[in-house]
Amino acid sequence: MSLRGPGGERSRWRWLRGLRARLALAISVILVAALGTAFVATYRGTGTQVRNQIDEDLRTDAQLVDSRLPLLRAKPGEIAEAAEEYLDERALFPLSARLFMVRIRGAGNISNLPDLSTAEGDPRLDRDVAGPRRESDESRALRTADLGFSTVRVNDEPLRLYFVQVTRGGRAVAEIGVGESAASVARAQSGVARTFLVAGTVTLLAAIALGFAFATRLSRPLRRMAGTAARVSAGDLSQRIGSTGPQDEVRVLADAFDRMLDRLENAFARQRGFVADASHELRTPLTVIRGQLEVLARQTDVTPDDVRHVDEVVRTEVVRMERLVEDLLLLARADEGELVRPAPLDLAPFVTELFDALTLTADRTFELSDVPPGRLLADEDRIAQVVRNLARNAVEHTGPGGLVRLTVRSLGQGRLEFALEDDGPGIPEEQRDRVFDRFHRTDTARARRTGGAGLGLAIARAIVEAHGGRIYADSSPEGGARVAFALPGFRAAGKRAAKEQAAKS
Ligand SMILES: Nc1ncnc2c1ncn2[C@@H]1O[C@H](COP(=O)(O)OP(=O)(O)O)[C@@H](O)[C@H]1O
Ligand SMILES: [Mg+2]
Known part of the structure; x- marks a missing residue:
């Protein structure tokens, strides 16, 4: 009983290890990786692009301010004046920066932040001295910023700052600073993130569903095959898959x-x-x-x-x-394939001895052809058994004095043929293949209830095929049966002997 729990558990989650689940999982992993990479690239790219735009704007603004300041050997006071003037007219210029500041050496700061502006000649509010008023975070950030670009957080919002030196006659006379909220960077990025989240989820779900459906289609024949195999192993061999899908x-x-x-x-x-x-x-x-x-x-x-x-x-x-x-x-x-143990045997004495023994078995007219001299690689006892089986059939199908003829001849290319011919009724043409089947007997043979059980020729075929040979039946010149078999592994004894043999026949 204790086995049941884990077994049930296993089968309940088995589909997870199935082809469909694995394909869906693989698709998800690949897609998530691809979407992740695309997201990171797009997120970063968007941030960089928006930040570059802001920086470009800030640089333009700083240049614009610079161009409004006096060109040559200006005194600090003149510069401050020009800056104030610029600030007042600011609405007329396409300045996008939200914050603006000019630090003038020896003339204080001019800024659109009121608490940062120090009137000319007011020593209390000089550049690096904190005023008595509470300084705003924005002002402090602006006041302490270094030259070049920098980003600071003010009131939980990113602030992009740009400071550039103003030189007149090779002398640094002032520093122009502009600032702009960089919140648009985060806004653009979160827009990208939102888009990716929505589109990614939809794509992922669609891909999983498609993958699942595809795998279901793909694995259907496999599942059918498994079902068929199960029914076959349960004993029903008539089951077939009978697939109809594409030729894959x-x-x-x-x-x-x-x-x-x-x-x-x-x-x-x-x-x-x-x-x-x-x-x-x-x-x-x-x-x-x-x-x-x-x-x-x-x-x-x-x-x-x-x-x-x-x-x-x-x-x-x-x-x-x-x-x-x-x-x-x-x-x-x-x-089981362990029927014969071939060994070289001298053909002529083997055949003569075998034939002599045959002649003693029945009252028939036995004939033997010339036997080609040579050696045959075969299992002597088994080949003798085949010849005896064929001879017994010939005897069984002929009357007293009937003809039983054994011929042995070379077929060339190392092949040797043994044939037994008789003058009995012969084997009907349509039966000539089937007589070698196990227990097969022609109707006339069955009716007589003599002879064997129909295994003689089946055994003959098994032995001949175990030698790599072939057995076949047709009719003898006398109209009786001719059952013959051809074996490989024959070596004629010398060319002359073989030629003599050929001349005779
Ligand atoms: N020489 C033959 N003449 C006529 N029919 C034959 C001959 N040899 C074999 N047959 C037919 O082939 C069948 C199978 O032969 P075999 O396998 O030796 O079985 P069995 O001799 O036991 O009947 C025989 O029943 C017979 O019908
Ligand atoms: Mg027989």
Whole structure:
């Protein structure tokens, strides 16, 4: 139970780790970074621009005042007079500065701030002496400012000041000072900030929503795929994604996934069929054995002949089952890919020995072609098994005295072909591929209920393919069956021998 809490917690927040949330987050981070950078640049730029404008105005104003002062060797008194005059006429000039001050050496200050102005000849209110009246903050700032530009705070408002020296005849005679509120800088900047806040929030929200929607669209096939995969792993192999979107990477993945499921479903179906067939084939002899034993048990007086008969039947069925189980094990090993261990073998003695053993198995007319001399890289026992399977089929499909012919020939390029031909009914053309399937028997073979369970050719194919070869069926010159297989890894013994062989055939 204690596991449930964290599990529930985890699944509740799981969407946060999903593609959509991560994409939305990534978009937000990028956008916030971009907006932040743009904001800082714009904020600073606006401040600088407005401040430059103020400075420019102040400089112009200071020059204007300077131009109104006497040009040559003016006495302090004359300068003060000119400055007063200027102040009085000020309304006539396009002066934008709010504060104005001229400090004149030896003649006091002239200013539009009344408490800063010191009348000529009034020594009490000379430049650096604080007056008896309470000096305003503005006045003190103006009075103590250095030459050049400076910014001071007065009554919680920034004040931009500009002081410049007035020189006449190479001598500094006065200092002109102008001042202007710099609150417009902060105002412009806060306007920028407001705009960014509103536009940024809207953009960010829109981007997150768009990103989320986009990621939802993008990840839909992925989520569908996950759902399909879950249902498949729950056992339903018929599920498919069946994507219809644009031909992008996700679609490619979905299609590959569907194809994989097709193959898986086929493989599972084949496997199921195989198990069902195998069970069926095993049940038949078991039923026969049980029937025989039941008959025996029911008999009151059992003769030795009865026992012998039952023993014979049971033994036959047991042998049949043993063969079947052996075949199944062999096919299982073929599926695991460890069926054959090839080694070089001398072809002629191998084929002759094999053929001689075949001739003893049934009353048929056995024929053997010339065998090309050379060595074959193959698993001797397994190849012998294939040949025996094919020969047994030929025998099963012919009557006494029927033809069973084994031919072995080189196909060139290191390929060697073994073929078994007979003069039986042959294999119908439409069956020639399917006879190699596991448990496949043609209808006539099925009806006879002789022969094997339909694994002989399947085993032959497994062994041949494990050697890298190919097996195929067609018809013999006599109109019967011809089942042949070609193997790689043949080395003819010397050119002359090979030529002789070619001349003969
Ligand atoms: N030489 C042949 N002539 C005619 N039919 C054949 C021959 N060899 C194989 N077949 C057909 O191919 C089927 C599969 O053969 P096989 O795998 O050996 O199974 P089985 O011999 O157990 O029936 C046979 O049932 C038969 O119908
Ligand atoms: Mg067979």
